[in-house]
Amino acid sequence: MTTVSAAVPDALFALGLAAVVDGVVTGDENRVLLAACLVGALAAGSWLLGVVSDRANRRFADRAAVVIESHVARLHSSVATLELHERPDHQDRLAVLRNHAGALSFLYQQLFATVGAFVRLILTLILLLSVHPVLGLLGLLAVPDVLVTHRRAAVKKEAEEATAQDERLARHLFDLGTTPLAGKEVRVAGIGTWLRGRHRDAWMRRYVPLARARWISALCQSSTQALFGAALVGAVAWTAFAGLSEAASVTLVLTAGSRLSQYIAQTVNHTQFYRSIWLDVSRRLAWLEDYAAAGTATADSPAPRRLAEGIRLDGVGFRYPGTTTPVLDDVRAFLPAGTVVALVGENGAGKSTLVKLLCGFYTPTSGTISVDGVDLNRIPADQWRRRVAGAFQDFLRIEYPVRQSVGVGDLPRADDPAVVRAAVERGGLDDVVAGLAHGMDTQLGASWKDGVDLSYGQWQKVALARGFMRESPLLLVLDEPTSALDAEVEHALFERFTQVARSREDAAEGRITILVSHRFSTVRMADLILVVDGARVTECGSHEDLMDRRGRYAELYEIQAASYRAGYTTARGGREGRR
Numbered sequence: 001m002t003t004v005s006a007a008v009p010d011a012l013f014a015l016g017l018a019a020v021v022d023g024v025v026t027g028d029e030n031r032v033l034l035a036a037c038l039v040g041a042l043a044a045g046s047w048l049l050g051v052v053s054d055r056a057n058r059r060f061a062d063r064a065a066v067v068i069e070s071h072v073a074r075l076h077s078s079v080a081t082l083e084l085h086e087r088p089d090h091q092d093r094l095a096v097l098r099n100h101a102g103a104l105s106f107l108y109q110q111l112f113a114t115v116g117a118f119v120r121l122i123l124t125l126i127l128l129l130s131v132h133p134v135l136g137l138l139g140l141l142a143v144p145d146v147l148v149t150h151r152r153a154a155v156k157k158e159a160e161e162a163t164a165q166d167e168r169l170a171r172h173l174f175d176l177g178t179t180p181l182a183g184k185e186v187r188v189a190g191i192g193t194w195l196r197g198r199h200r201d202a203w204m205r206r207y208v209p210l211a212r213a214r215w216i217s218a219l220c221q222s223s224t225q226a227l228f229g230a231a232l233v234g235a236v237a238w239t240a241f242a243g244l245s246e247a248a249s250v251t252l253v254l255t256a257g258s259r260l261s262q263y264i265a266q267t268v269n270h271t272q273f274y275r276s277i278w279l280d281v282s283r284r285l286a287w288l289e290d291y292a293a294a295g296t297a298t299a300d301s302p303a304p305r306r307l308a309e310g311i312r313l314d315g316v317g318f319r320y321p322g323t324t325t326p327v328l329d330d331v332r333a334f335l336p337a338g339t340v341v342a343l344v345g346e347n348g349a350g351k352s353t354l355v356k357l358l359c360g361f362y363t364p365t366s367g368t369i370s371v372d373g374v375d376l377n378r379i380p381a382d383q384w385r386r387r388v389a390g391a392f393q394d395f396l397r398i399e400y401p402v403r404q405s406v407g408v409g410d411l412p413r414a415d416d417p418a419v420v421r422a423a424v425e426r427g428g429l430d431d432v433v434a435g436l437a438h439g440m441d442t443q444l445g446a447s448w449k450d451g452v453d454l455s456y457g458q459w460q461k462v463a464l465a466r467g468f469m470r471e472s473p474l475l476l477v478l479d480e481p482t483s484a485l486d487a488e489v490e491h492a493l494f495e496r497f498t499q500v501a502r503s504r505e506d507a508a509e510g511r512i513t514i515l516v517s518h519r520f521s522t523v524r525m526a527d528l529i530l531v532v533d534g535a536r537v538t539e540c541g542s543h544e545d546l547m548d549r550r551g552r553y554a555e556l557y558e559i560q561a562a563s564y565r566a567g568y569t570t571a572r573g574g575r576e577g578r579r
């Protein structure tokens, strides 16, 4: 309310000045003194109310910014599928929403600022009309400016959206050129200059149309404001020479008139901001809210407490959003409850995609995945995800003390030392922790105080341990989480996982463990092996079944076994030769 109140003394300032001039012209000292006090009081009141409203608004906006950003982040993470992150049109919408989400926090403050601007404008118009009704025309001559400002803002927004992809590209290239992770490869490949060039090109593709739009806007606005300026000069001259020659009236027209353009600009800016925030950012926020809610609309069946039968893939087909090539096509398989299932196949065969579908990160484009006979789409995504655990090849490096970095795998139990310790052991991280100065309390990440950096394989073990935090997942996914570890270490770890998976407690829950690995010595431990080839599951059975079948699996297994044998013989030959 202080914002609105501040508008009144501000607008009446012209009246105070006119009274001072009137007192001077009539030689009435008391009147001059009174009017000067009024001007002082108006100026002080306007300043004081402005400061108070500014403080209050900032406080409110800071709090609102935290709430709104948390809301956007929550909506992001509550979207069940990954489509949101991978469709370019969705990404562009999200980029604009992320960039402007902070502006939403000014919505409330802006509402009062807009009302305040209207109050100033109306009071100023009343003051002008009190001199002569024809001065109301000044208000009309401000209309072109209003129209131009509205139109040009829309054009600028369109240009921003049309080039949002280039902005993302420029940021991506900047990150590539400046983040430590990419640093080695950028230097070895010598692509620093190339990256800089591409980065500049992307910025120019964004900047040129935006700059053009801004220049045209500036030209149009200068013309309309020049028109208004000319009208103001005309109004002052007319007041001075057309029978309204009292000095007080001229002062009023001069002061109120010159402020009129400023108040009109403020009113237009405030309404424009309000309009763009309301129509644009809040519409995007509503879109994100609907998008997040749509995923749960068809979910009407709770996640099972335990798996009794298993998971069935029935004619499952999948294309990534925005692409036309099927990555999976008519996949049919049954994963029985309580088993360890391995997925094998060449690079790009579709193993990780199948894992993502099983986790519910995407919905199949055709066919169904059913869990104990219930379509996975009918199980609320958050419930299903609470029963899924695992580790992925593209893992997170959470730079916290080891205890938390592992513990966040299951937040409700993150503070239970015994649970975290058990997960550390299952993930094979115990030997890494033993070598750290502060053990489980060691800060991870070299950029933090007393922080240590880990090797890629050690980070992978942290992610793996985090994946083992969850108490009773129905689906445990291990999608090449040990690719950076030695074959022997991976073998030992998986041997331990499969033993646990076959333990009485895990078998009672019917947990299915999905294992993706390119190492056949690991894969052969699984109860069931699915061979993914040419977007389909072409073979399915135990290691022995598949070897007997002498198909693709047996062929790949033999190739790997032969290369291991050759490597072993060469290594042994080399050692014996050196002796």
Ligand SMILES: Nc1ncnc2c1ncn2[C@@H]1O[C@H](COP(=O)(O)OP(=O)(O)OP(=O)(O)O)[C@@H](O)[C@H]1O
Pocket (backbone or CB within 6 Å): 086, 320, 321, 323, 327, 345, 346, 347, 348, 349, 350, 351, 352, 353, 354
């Ligand atoms: N987000 C994505 N958008 C579009 N296509 C994708 C996406 N992710 C994967 N693909 C494509 O889907 C196909 C299968 O990829 P996927 O990651 O499932 O293979 P994979 O068998 O796990 O391979 P790898 O053994 O190399 O990990 C590949 O051709 C890949 O290019």
